[in-house]
Amino acid sequence: MSDLIKPQDTAHPMVRSEAVHKSYGLVEVLKGIDLEVKQGEVFCLVGPSGSGKSTFLRCINHLEKVNGGRLYVDGELVGYREKGDRLYELKDREVALKRRDIGMVFQRFNLFPHMTALENVVEAPVQVKKESKADARERGMQLLERVGLAEKAKSYPAQLSGGQQQRVAIARALAMKPKLMLFDEPTSALDPELVGEVLDVMRGLAEEGMTMIVVTHEMGFAREVGDALVFMDGGVVVESGHPREVLTNPQHERTRAFLSKVL
Ligand code: ADP
Ligand code: MG
Numbered sequence: 001m002s003d004l005i006k007p008q009d010t011a012h013p014m015v016r017s018e019a020v021h022k023s024y025g026l027v028e029v030l031k032g033i034d035l036e037v038k039q040g041e042v043f044c045l046v047g048p049s050g051s052g053k054s055t056f057l058r059c060i061n062h063l064e065k066v067n068g069g070r071l072y073v074d075g076e077l078v079g080y081r082e083k084g085d086r087l088y089e090l091k092d093r094e095v096a097l098k099r100r101d102i103g104m105v106f107q108r109f110n111l112f113p114h115m116t117a118l119e120n121v122v123e124a125p126v127q128v129k130k131e132s133k134a135d136a137r138e139r140g141m142q143l144l145e146r147v148g149l150a151e152k153a154k155s156y157p158a159q160l161s162g163g164q165q166q167r168v169a170i171a172r173a174l175a176m177k178p179k180l181m182l183f184d185e186p187t188s189a190l191d192p193e194l195v196g197e198v199l200d201v202m203r204g205l206a207e208e209g210m211t212m213i214v215v216t217h218e219m220g221f222a223r224e225v226g227d228a229l230v231f232m233d234g235g236v237v238v239e240s241g242h243p244r245e246v247l248t249n250p251q252h253e254r255t256r257a258f259l260s261k262v263l
Contacts, residue, residue, distance in 0.1 A: 012075040014039045014180055014211045015060060021068035022055055029055050031235040032069065037213060037228070042206045044222040044243060045215045047232035048258055053215045056232075057182045060213070061102050062095045073102070074179060100128065103173030107185040109165040111157040117144060117168045118153040121175050129176070136175070143171040147201050163194030167201055174205075181205065183214040217262045223247055231255045 015037035022030035029052045037043040045053050058064040059071055062078060071078040080087040081094070090098070111120050121140040125131040144150050147167035157165050166186060173181060183202065187195040199221050206212060206225050216222060222229055226243035233254050239246060247263070250256045 012072075013037055014041070014074055015043075015213070016072040017056075017069070018071070019069035020056070020059065020066050020071050022052070022059060022064060023067050029235050030059070030066075033232075033235075033237060035230055035237060035240065037211065039211055040209045041211055041227040042225050043211075043213045044226040044229040045213060045232060046217065046219075046222065046229065046258070046262075047238075051232045052235045053232055054184055057104070057184050057213065057215065060180075061104055061182060062099050073098070100176055101179050103176060103178035103181040105166070105169050105173055105181070105183045105186045107189045109157070109162070109169045109189075111165055111168055111172070113157050116154050116156055117149060117160065117171075120157070120168055121172045124172070125175050140171070140175060143174055144168070146174075146204075147171045148197070161194060162190045163197045166190065166194075166198045170198075170201055170205075179211065181210055181212045183212060183216070185215050185217070187216065187218060219247055219259070219263050231258065233258070 013036045017033045017035050020030055020033040021028065033056060045056070047053055055064060059066050060073060060078065065079055076098070077087070079090055079095070081090060112123065115123065118137065118140050121143055122133070122136040125136040125139070126133055141150060141153060144153050147170055149164060149167055149171070152160060152164060157168070160168065186202070187198050190198065195218070199218060202212070202214070202221070203225050214226070222243045228240065229243040229246045230240040231238045231246060238252050238254050239250065246255065247259065250259055
């Protein structure tokens with residue numbers, strides 16, 4: 001286990017979703033999501049466009065408030081503080097603290113364009129965690145090395161390929177020493193020949209024991225690296241199981257229809 005992974009209390013799952021509902025206005029997007037992501041697990045979330053995958057990740061990451069049910073990250077309720085049998089909404093400051101522990105990687109890399117790769121990686125540790133610049137730079141270089149980009153430390157995002165930018169984005173998320181990493185279609189915007197280098201970095205992270213929720217259409221990755229797979233459609237979990245099981249022997253027609261399009 002590397003220094004990237006914080007020792008964790010393994011008594012509870014990393015994420016637990018109990019009947020989670022989310023609506024935008026009158027449109028119900030999540031219609032009661034029940035699932036559990038164990039610590040150290042690579043949890044693949046698949047399903048057609050519009051099924052609510054990104055919304056669910058955004059709820060886990062405090063970017064959206066759930067309208068019903070309960071969502072726990074590392075044993076703590078998302079968005080609220082429990083006191084006796086009462087719930088208090090978290091203040092922005094408290095939410096910001098919790099969000100530090102969750103890394104998120106998006107389809108679009110969202111690097112700061114005016115900063116070099118290394119500056120992108122050290123920005124949050126220095127600005128948010130108040131780490132010393134020297135320490136953050138040293139660790140930042142280690143992280144860039146880890147994603148195979150040490151020699152690009154001084155390059156700006158525009159000088160990097162999509163795959164390289166995405167690897168910097170992963171290093172940037174890791175710089176905050178997250179206990180959970182969320183990946184929202186991290187390879188969907190990449191040219192096909194660049195997908196592998198990003199998946200390789202994710203595979204390495206999985207081998208080190210990082211807990212990861214991965215929204216992806218890369219079924220090869222799900223099959224080889226995933227510990228669990230959930231198929232979502234229309235805001236509900238249609239089926240779940242071990243990736244090999246679900247991918248080889250889907251039980252529901254909707255799953256079969258989806259898989260026939262992406263496999
Ligand atoms: P997926 O990631 O599976 O493609 P999303 O979670 O992005 O699905 O979206 C699920 C549904 O929620 C879609 O119908 C989308 O249009 C709707 N939706 C997502 N975000 C918003 C928003 N901020 N306001 C209104 N509707 C939204
Ligand atoms: Mg999405």
